[in-house]
Amino acid sequence: MTGFSVVVQILFNGIMLGIQYTMIAVGFTLFRGVLNVLNFSHGDVFMVGAFVSMTLISSFGVMSAAGFSYIGLIIAIFILSMLIVGIIGVIFERLAVKPVSKGPVTMSLLATLGLGIAIREAVRLFYPRGSESKSFPELFHKLFAGTKGVFEFGGVIFRYENILILIIGIVVVFILAFFINKTKMGLAIRAVAQDAECALMMGVNKDLIIDVTFFIGSGLAALAAILYGLYYNTIVFNMGALAGVIGLSAAVVGGLGNIYGAIIGGFVFSLTEALSAAFIPRGSEFMDVVAFGVVILFLIFRPSGILGEKVFERV
Amino acid sequence: MKKNGFFNKFIVALVELIVYFYLLIFFRIESVWILVATILILGVILYLSRKFKKTFDYITDCFNKNKNFATFFIIILMLAFPFISKLIVPLYIYWLLIIIQTFIFSIVALGLNFQAGTTGVMNLSSAAFYGVGAYTAGYLAIHYKLPAALTIPIGGIAAAIFGLILFIPIFRTRGQYFALITLAFGYMFVLSLNNLDFVGGPQGLKNIPPINLFGYNFQKAPFGTHFYVNYYYLAFILLLVALLIFGRLYNSWIGLTLNYIRDDEPAAKGCGVSTNLWKLVTLLIGNFFMGVGGAFYAHMIGFISPPNFTLTISLLIISIVLLGGSDNIIGVLVGAFILVLVPEKLRVITEYRVMLYGLLIVLILIFRPKGLIPFKERIYHESIAKEN
Numbered sequence: 001m002t003g004f005s006v007v008v009q010i011l012f013n014g015i016m017l018g019i020q021y022t023m024i025a026v027g028f029t030l031f032r033g034v035l036n037v038l039n040f041s042h043g044d045v046f047m048v049g050a051f052v053s054m055t056l057i058s059s060f061g062v063m064s065a066a067g068f069s070y071i072g073l074i075i076a077i078f079i080l081s082m083l084i085v086g087i088i089g090v091i092f093e094r095l096a097v098k099p100v101s102k103g104p105v106t107m108s109l110l111a112t113l114g115l116g117i118a119i120r121e122a123v124r125l126f127y128p129r130g131s132e133s134k135s136f137p138e139l140f141h142k143l144f145a146g147t148k149g150v151f152e153f154g155g156v157i158f159r160y161e162n163i164l165i166l167i168i169g170i171v172v173v174f175i176l177a178f179f180i181n182k183t184k185m186g187l188a189i190r191a192v193a194q195d196a197e198c199a200l201m202m203g204v205n206k207d208l209i210i211d212v213t214f215f216i217g218s219g220l221a222a223l224a225a226i227l228y229g230l231y232y233n234t235i236v237f238n239m240g241a242l243a244g245v246i247g248l249s250a251a252v253v254g255g256l257g258n259i260y261g262a263i264i265g266g267f268v269f270s271l272t273e274a275l276s277a278a279f280i281p282r283g284s285e286f287m288d289v290v291a292f293g294v295v296i297l298f299l300i301f302r303p304s305g306i307l308g309e310k311v312f313e314r315v
Numbered sequence: 316m317k318k319n320g321f322f323n324k325f326i327v328a329l330v331e332l333i334v335y336f337y338l339l340i341f342f343r344i345e346s347v348w349i350l351v352a353t354i355l356i357l358g359v360i361l362y363l364s365r366k367f368k369k370t371f372d373y374i375t376d377c378f379n380k381n382k383n384f385a386t387f388f389i390i391i392l393m394l395a396f397p398f399i400s401k402l403i404v405p406l407y408i409y410w411l412l413i414i415i416q417t418f419i420f421s422i423v424a425l426g427l428n429f430q431a432g433t434t435g436v437m438n439l440s441s442a443a444f445y446g447v448g449a450y451t452a453g454y455l456a457i458h459y460k461l462p463a464a465l466t467i468p469i470g471g472i473a474a475a476i477f478g479l480i481l482f483i484p485i486f487r488t489r490g491q492y493f494a495l496i497t498l499a500f501g502y503m504f505v506l507s508l509n510n511l512d513f514v515g516g517p518q519g520l521k522n523i524p525p526i527n528l529f530g531y532n533f534q535k536a537p538f539g540t541h542f543y544v545n546y547y548y549l550a551f552i553l554l555l556v557a558l559l560i561f562g563r564l565y566n567s568w569i570g571l572t573l574n575y576i577r578d579d580e581p582a583a584k585g586c587g588v589s590t591n592l593w594k595l596v597t598l599l600i601g602n603f604f605m606g607v608g609g610a611f612y613a614h615m616i617g618f619i620s621p622p623n624f625t626l627t628i629s630l631l632i633i634s635i636v637l638l639g640g641s642d643n644i645i646g647v648l649v650g651a652f653i654l655v656l657v658p659e660k661l662r663v664i665t666e667y668r669v670m671l672y673g674l675l676i677v678l679i680l681i682f683r684p685k686g687l688i689p690f691k692e693r694i695y696h697e698s699i700a701k702e703n
Contacts, residue, residue, distance in 0.1 A: 109494055249495075285509075299484065
């Protein structure tokens with residue numbers, strides 16, 4: 001492989017990761033907007049999403065017996081997992097996140113960390129053999145059954161499956177951006193994020209908006225989890241911890257409270273990881289260390305992130 | 316009530332003795348039912364304290380008036396603990412080890428309480444600093460054969476200096492952003508430990524030599540007991556030193572300044588308090604004690620590895636602080652006893668332990684955000700206290 005193709009391969013891997021990080025980061029950004037909480041349990045909701053979708057895909061046989069076509073099944077699995085995880089996310093929000101969000105910010109952060117640990121351990125203990133890492137079943141393999149499954153471009157090997165994952169991710173992120181910026185519900189979410197009291201006075205049902213936001217955020221996390229499972233082929237009960245911190249870091253780097261910021265942050269984080277894995281000696285072991293180092297630098301020198309507004313100190 | 320000094324002291328001693336022997340019985344009875352019984356008894360006491368408010372006020376008054384005597388008596392009781400427990404508890408060696416761990420976690424949690432409770436610097440990487448102390452002490456003891464009298468303080472100092480990495484973040488960020496930085500920092504620490512070969516990578520450090528203080532070998536069992544007794548006394552002394560220092564700091568103008576920074580940082584700045592300097596001081600002092608706790612742990616257990624210093628441990632330490640009541644030194648001790656001792660009784664459900672920690676944090680923060688023993692308003696003069 002030439003130097004150029006190596007770089008392309010690295011960048012492609014970075015982008016693949018970046019789209020997953022983005023979808024997690026979007027959740028953090030949305031929650032922070034409507035509730036003023038850094039919701040750390042989000043990473044574990046992502047993990048729950050992976051387990052839910054795995055269970056659904058494993059029940060493929062049952063569902064195809066019910067008369068679904070293959071494409072229909074794939075779509076059904078995507079929609080069902082997003083629905084289920086979205087509802088799970090709303091339940092967690094009702095039970096734990098909203099009650100603590102009234103207290104000091106650091107306390108709510110701590111509470112969501114505790115909630116995340118509880119979710120993680122619950123999956124480990126109560127999912128059948130949950131403490132082992134599971135192999136995520138293939139989903140798209142029949143789509144490319146006739147082909148080799150890969151194609152080569154400029155010395156770089158791309159898998160069709162990964163291209164499809166990337167396309168799904170990009171499309172969903174654009175749909176989300178459209179929803180937030182152009183629809184009435186999106187306007188309401190932005191209104192609550194900007195000034196909750198004023199939004200209430202304008203007739204916005206704040207509790208409903210919070211529920212909707214958590215539904216969307218958690219559903220996106222489920223989608224990210226499916227893409228993650230298809231990309232890495234293994235999932236494990238504690239994958240949410242790191243994914244959550246990465247997602248939050250990405251959201252912060254991009255600028256909390258800004259959807260496009262989450263997108264940019266996701267790619268900044270993933271490309272930092274990919275590049276440090278490639279160019280720093282023993283970088284693959286230290287790539288997360290480098291990436292977190294970058295996040296810390298961002299927090300220190302530009303705490304509002306790349307796209308965020310300047311934060312003023314309120315007295 | 317009459318100022319009958321002797322009678323008051325007697326009551327204080329009696330209450331402490333009852334609690335002390337109840338603890339021994341708690342250790343002696345193997346079954347989980349003792350825990351249920353304890354919860355029931357606590358419930359009854361809570362009920363009685365509502366019903367006979369005057370008697371209870373009188374007892375608390377006794378404690379308030381005889382603080383020195385109460386402390387003195389508890390110290391005597393705890394000093395005698397290894398020998399009395401040997402008579403009563405068959406498995407006393409095991410419980411001694413658990414109590415030493417409680418002491419260690421109390422020291423670490425006191426350090427965190429000083430940062431998170433008193434100053435409001437939410438440090439989510441306390442396990443990392445605890446780990447720095449442990450690794451420094453272990454490394455120095457293995458490779459340079461330094462005695463424990465040096466490695467334990469050096470472990471503390473190393474943790475404090477390591478904390479200086481956070482000095483720019485602490486100047487420039489606050490609240491949740493600082494918490495986020497420390498969280499990332501804790502992850503970086505464990506990831507690095509796993510990949511650095513000179514500290515053993517995932518295998519950690521093995522065969523850390525036991526403590527040998529001024530020629531006295533801690534592996535020797537004194538008076539026909541067990542060698543843990545040595546560690547028990549050293550841990551107890553360290554805890555007393557930590558309590559003394561943090562108690563003095565809290566009750567001084569320094570503690571007041573730090574409370575001011577926690578409650579209203581811009582106002583504190585406006586009054587000429589150098590908030591950055593004080594936050595740095597808090598970080599250094601708190602980390603020092605975390606490091607000391609870690610160094611002691613490394614010497615006692617003799618083996619440390621990265622899983623001992625993950626976010627879960629940080630959360631355990633934080634839940635100790637929160638459960639007892641943040642910014643409350645007695646509360647930290649209570650929290651440490653509950654969160655380190657009780658799970659040992661619950662060995663049947665030891666699998667569920669971490670999940671329960673998580674749930675516990677959430678439940679405390681929803682229903683009792685100030686902890687079991689909430690901190691009291693500072694009282695500077697009795698006349699002010701009477702007005703309120």
